[in-house]
Amino acid sequence: MKRIKTYLQPEYVIERLKDRCNKCKICVRECTYNVHIYNPKRDEILSRDEYCVNCQRCVVFCPTKAIRVRKNPNTYRENYHWTEEVIRSIKQQAETGRILLTGMGCDKPHLTYWDRLLLNASQVTNPSIDPLREPIEIRTYLGKKSEHVNINYKDGGDISLETELAPQLRLETPILFAAMSFGAVNLNVHRALARAAAEYGTYFNTGEGGLHPSLYKYSDHIIIQVASGRFGVNAEYLNKGAAIEIKIGQGAKPGIGGHLPGEKVREEIAKLRMIPVGTDALSPAPHHDIYSIEDLKQLVHALKEATDYTKPVAVKIAAVHNSAAIASGIVRADADIIVLDGVRGSTGAAPKVIRDNVGIPIELALASVDKRLRDEGIRNEVSIIVSGGIRSSADVVKAIALGADAVYIGTAALVAMGCTLCQRCYTGRCPWGIATTDPEISKRIDPDVASARLKNLLQAWSMEIKEILGGMGMNAIESLRGNRLQLRAVGLNDAELKVLGVKAAGE
Amino acid sequence: MRDLSRISNPYRDDKVIDSCSLFGVIDLEGRRFPPKAPIKAMDIMSERVNGLGAGFAGYGIYPEYRDAYALHVMFMGRDAKGRTEEFLKKNLRVLMAEEMPTGKEMRDAPLIWRYFVEPKIVNDKCSEDSDNQIVECVMKVNNGIEGAYIFSSGKDMGVFKGVGYPSEIAEYFCLDEYEGYMWICHGRFPTNTPGWWGGAHPFNILDWSVAHNGELSSYGTNRNFLEMYGYRCTMQTDTEVIAYALDLLVRRHKIPIGLAAKILAPPFWNEIDSMDSKERTLYATLRQVYGGLLMNGPFSIIIARSGEMMGLADRIKLRPLTAAIKDNLLYLSSEEAAVRSVSPSLDRVWNLRGGELLIGRLRSVKTLEIPPVVGLH
Ligand code: SF4
Ligand code: SF4
Numbered sequence: 001m002k003r004i005k006t007y008l009q010p011e012y013v014i015e016r017l018k019d020r021c022n023k024c025k026i027c028v029r030e031c032t033y034n035v036h037i038y039n040p041k042r043d044e045i046l047s048r049d050e051y052c053v054n055c056q057r058c059v060v061f062c063p064t065k066a067i068r069v070r071k072n073p074n075t076y077r078e079n080y081h082w083t084e085e086v087i088r089s090i091k092q093q094a095e096t097g098r099i100l101l102t103g104m105g106c107d108k109p110h111l112t113y114w115d116r117l118l119l120n121a122s123q124v125t126n127p128s129i130d131p132l133r134e135p136i137e138i139r140t141y142l143g144k145k146s147e148h149v150n151i152n153y154k155d156g157g158d159i160s161l162e163t164e165l166a167p168q169l170r171l172e173t174p175i176l177f178a179a180m181s182f183g184a185v186n187l188n189v190h191r192a193l194a195r196a197a198a199e200y201g202t203y204f205n206t207g208e209g210g211l212h213p214s215l216y217k218y219s220d221h222i223i224i225q226v227a228s229g230r231f232g233v234n235a236e237y238l239n240k241g242a243a244i245e246i247k248i249g250q251g252a253k254p255g256i257g258g259h260l261p262g263e264k265v266r267e268e269i270a271k272l273r274m275i276p277v278g279t280d281a282l283s284p285a286p287h288h289d290i291y292s293i294e295d296l297k298q299l300v301h302a303l304k305e306a307t308d309y310t311k312p313v314a315v316k317i318a319a320v321h322n323s324a325a326i327a328s329g330i331v332r333a334d335a336d337i338i339v340l341d342g343v344r345g346s347t348g349a350a351p352k353v354i355r356d357n358v359g360i361p362i363e364l365a366l367a368s369v370d371k372r373l374r375d376e377g378i379r380n381e382v383s384i385i386v387s388g389g390i391r392s393s394a395d396v397v398k399a400i401a402l403g404a405d406a407v408y409i410g411t412a413a414l415v416a417m418g419c420t421l422c423q424r425c426y427t428g429r430c431p432w433g434i435a436t437t438d439p440e441i442s443k444r445i446d447p448d449v450a451s452a453r454l455k456n457l458l459q460a461w462s463m464e465i466k467e468i469l470g471g472m473g474m475n476a477i478e479s480l481r482g483n484r485l486q487l488r489a490v491g492l493n494d495a496e497l498k499v500l501g502v503k504a505a506g507e
Numbered sequence: 508m509r510d511l512s513r514i515s516n517p518y519r520d521d522k523v524i525d526s527c528s529l530f531g532v533i534d535l536e537g538r539r540f541p542p543k544a545p546i547k548a549m550d551i552m553s554e555r556v557n558g559l560g561a562g563f564a565g566y567g568i569y570p571e572y573r574d575a576y577a578l579h580v581m582f583m584g585r586d587a588k589g590r591t592e593e594f595l596k597k598n599l600r601v602l603m604a605e606e607m608p609t610g611k612e613m614r615d616a617p618l619i620w621r622y623f624v625e626p627k628i629v630n631d632k633c634s635e636d637s638d639n640q641i642v643e644c645v646m647k648v649n650n651g652i653e654g655a656y657i658f659s660s661g662k663d664m665g666v667f668k669g670v671g672y673p674s675e676i677a678e679y680f681c682l683d684e685y686e687g688y689m690w691i692c693h694g695r696f697p698t699n700t701p702g703w704w705g706g707a708h709p710f711n712i713l714d715w716s717v718a719h720n721g722e723l724s725s726y727g728t729n730r731n732f733l734e735m736y737g738y739r740c741t742m743q744t745d746t747e748v749i750a751y752a753l754d755l756l757v758r759r760h761k762i763p764i765g766l767a768a769k770i771l772a773p774p775f776w777n778e779i780d781s782m783d784s785k786e787r788t789l790y791a792t793l794r795q796v797y798g799g800l801l802m803n804g805p806f807s808i809i810i811a812r813s814g815e816m817m818g819l820a821d822r823i824k825l826r827p828l829t830a831a832i833k834d835n836l837l838y839l840s841s842e843e844a845a846v847r848s849v850s851p852s853l854d855r856v857w858n859l860r861g862g863e864l865l866i867g868r869l870r871s872v873k874t875l876e877i878p879p880v881v882g883l884h
Contacts, residue, residue, distance in 0.1 A: 129823070474803045
């Protein structure tokens with residue numbers, strides 16, 4: 001067969017300002033895609049635009065700020081229906097015959113409801129509270145609560161507590177770090193996440209690739225994930241965390257399994273995952289021992305048995321059409337925590353068509369799950385964590401007002417460490433040293449610096465959450481949970497308002 | 508099913524918003540007296556009310572029917588009275604029925620009757636059973652019969668309330684003809700309701716009456732929580748959620764009132780963290796399970812039930828509540844001036860601290876003392 005010439009033009013073009021460039025070659029070293037090359041014969045730096053993913057690594061590190069990465073001005077004729085992205089995708093597939101891969105979360109414009117929701121504040125009839133002067137509490141406990149508390153007492157006599165609560169996770173802020181597996185990211189990233197979680201008083205989720213023994217010291221702040229590949233799952237692993245999460249699905253690729261290419265499976269990773277070096281690590285689409293809800297119940301109980309009922313068990317699902325009914329089943333399968341991951345949820349690698357088209361926005365799924373569990377009177381029996389595109393403290397506050405107990409952040413945490421959302425995590429060459437297991441590139445993440453950046457982010461968001469709460473006249477976060485009266489919507493239709501259980505602004 | 512909230516909250520706001528004056532007095536010896544002093548005290552606090560609602564709850568006022576439930580019912584619809592009486596006769600034993608004695612005419616006053624009733628089958632061993640039957644009847648009438656509203660349903664007590672200034676309401680119901688050992692009173696300044704007779708305070712269910720001043724920022728969360736336990740917050744007022752919360756905690760979940768107060772206005776986490784281990788577990792468990800009942804935002808409330816008057820303010824004390832003692836009388840009031848107006852010299856007067864429950868019991872006054880926790884496992 002004849003070789004097919006590519007018709008694809010570079011997406012970005014590099015401009016190097018000649019009067020600034022001092023030919024230090026830093027960009028040549030920093031770029032993991034070999035965009036910048038040095039030609040010693042003519043002593044010049046050249047660019048190969050076609051490899052550029054616009055990760056901005058060279059731009060940040062260029063000492064003379066000589067580099068501009070621009071969108072290639074040579075684009076196709078404007079067309080709302082046949083967009084440039086569509087045309088490029090077709091050409092790429094015509095040239096390769098493959099499924100298009102991508103990384104991170106869905107980037108389509110129409111699915112963010114957070115921005116259509118606005119928050120309330122106190123005026124006149126009740127006072128707002130100043131977080132600089134008064135305590136505002138955002139501590140959160142995750143886990144099964146009882147239907148009621150049994151107190152034994154005689155009037156004027158002794159009081160004794162008869163109720164013993166199921167195990168709880170204590171969070172100093174309602175934000176946890178989402179699952180990112182060792183393999184999808186490298187050990188330095190895990191180190192940074194684990195340390196920041198431990199030092200700030202929250203949790204880090206291992207993802208499905210096991211937990212490196214050097215991180216065992218952070219056990220009290222680690223959530224152990226059990227996914228369909230069951231990589232690295234053994235009794236020791238299960239007992240090395242504060243909680244266990246069964247991953248059924250993920251917002252970036254609901255219904256799809258995982259695939260860690262053999263190149264990324266280096267020795268350490270192979271050891272933890274208990275597979276040979278260099279083999280593909282395949283997570284099946286479903287758990288092959290869970291084909292129905294009673295099977296899930298068995299796994300929940302098996303994990304509780306294995307950990308002597310000392311740890312809450314979470315079940316993570318992608319937000320899909322019947323989330324409310326599924327969530328209700330999960331509560332009845334005895335899970336302590338439900339994790340809902342919305343269509344914006346990120347991944348190291350997913351088919352683009354799945355990432356952008358499967359699943360529903362987390363805001364709508366959360367609203368319907370919280371409502372269903374309340375209607376069934378079982379909301380107390382479970383905590384809800386939501387994830388998938390949480391970008392700011394405002395998103396966190398809105399999520400809690402819609403009914404979440406806490407949120408997971410994945411992408412936001414990576415951005416804090418350096419990620420620029422270039423969406424090329426699946427290449428394994430992340431220029432920021434995150435979504436890569438290459439030992440050299442991984443050094444770009446210094447766990448000390450990265451964990452400080454993560455802690456700063458948690459601190460900043462926590463302070464903002466307190467400001468917002470105080471403005472609403474509340475000094476404890478539990479008073480916001482599911483308090484949709486604190487939300488109003490702009491520009492949504494009646495069906496959306498109904499699902500969200502929120503009034504229109506001005507109403 | 509009828510939607511009371513349309514009357515109580517006609518503009519469909521998130522809830523009814525109001526501000527108020529509170530006053531309560533109990534004779535700790537149990538001596539009964541007409542509410543002359545409380546009416547005068549309420550008058551002094553006229554700055555806090557706007558004539559759109561006032562009410563009184565008197566305890567010990569019906570000694571002749573001490574063991575019957577006294578139902579005070581408003582009728583606003585044409586055939587509401589007939590249907591209600593039919594319902595009451597079918598489900599309860601009606602010992603006495605009469606129109607509420609009233610004084611001079613008031614504009615928009617509904618027809619008000621009172622009924623002394625007993626459950627048809629009385630289970631001697633289980634008074635709870637009778638209580639539940641009455642609660643069920645109240646809920647059924649209030650949610651099911653158009654134009655009928657039962658606003659008082661306790662034994663040997665009664666609520667009198669309506670649209671007007673406190674003195675007008677007192678005069679309308681001829682309150683000087685009653686004698687009780689305890690009176691709690693409320694004057695209202697609603698901002699978003701035209702005033703509806705049933706919407707005035709105190710709010711009552713069975714033995715409990717609540718008069719409240721404040722606005723709960725946590726209302727949405729509180730309501731969600733209570734709805735999970737079968738309560739329907741039809742009035743959309745903060746007072747209603749406080750009354751239901753107490754009913755759930757104290758009557759249904761058997762939590763001592765002192766601890767129930769620590770659920771509505773809990774200690775801060777750093778206070779809980781520094782408690783000894785048994786107390787810490789107790790308070791942490793209460794906050795974890797009943798976090799949805801934390802009443803967040805400014806409030807002060809006076810709660811009454813047979814033999815007890817209680818006062819509680821939110822945990823950072825954003826609304827006033829003053830307590831005072833003179834001889835055998837314990838007072839609670841939004842303002843000290845109101846107490847002084849009826850009792851110029853006082854033995855003791857003090858402001859309640861945020862989150863502190865004061866209980867005045869017949870023959871004993873004590874601030875909240877929760878005995879040490881024992882027997883944790
Ligand atoms: S990093 Fe900047 S200054 Fe150095 S060679 Fe590249 S473009 Fe030139
Ligand atoms: S993790 Fe790395 S590869 Fe993935 S989007 Fe961020 S910068 Fe790009």
